[in-house]
Amino acid sequence: MTDPxxxxxPRWAQRELQSLRIKLQSTSTALAKAHGxxxxxxxxxxxxxxxxxxxxxxxxxxxxxxxxxxxxxxxxLYERGVLDVRSSEAIAVIPQASNVVRVQVARL
Numbered sequence: 001m002t003d004p005x006x007x008x009x010p011r012w013a014q015r016e017l018q019s020l021r022i023k024l025q026s027t028s029t030a031l032a033k034a035h036g037x038x039x040x041x042x043x044x045x046x047x048x049x050x051x052x053x054x055x056x057x058x059x060x061x062x063x064x065x066x067x068x069x070x071x072x073x074x075x076x077l078y079e080r081g082v083l084d085v086r087s088s089e090a091i092a093v094i095p096q097a098s099n100v101v102r103v104q105v106a107r108l
């Protein structure tokens with residue numbers, strides 16, 4: 001998302017900012033790959049694109065659950081192959097298939 005003030009800048013400055021954003025993205029991707037972030041990182045997966053790393057393996061990602069006051073679910077990579085899932089309230093882990101589970105905030 002760009003700053004609305006950028007629209008008032010001269011065209012050459014807008015092009016320069018866009019060029020710098022592209023270079024930053026490219027450099028960030030190269031740095032992540034150099035540090036081995038892609039294979040071990042928490043990633044967003046789209047079936048039509050490659051996985052995009054969004055966090056270091058030790059980072060926690062917080063999901064705020066819609067439809068409630070403020071419940072959340074924290075997920076982090078505990079160790080290789082193990083996810084640590086914590087919630088502000090009780091959670092239910094519902095098996096969907098041999099390789100799929102659904103995590104639901106359960107009001108008691």
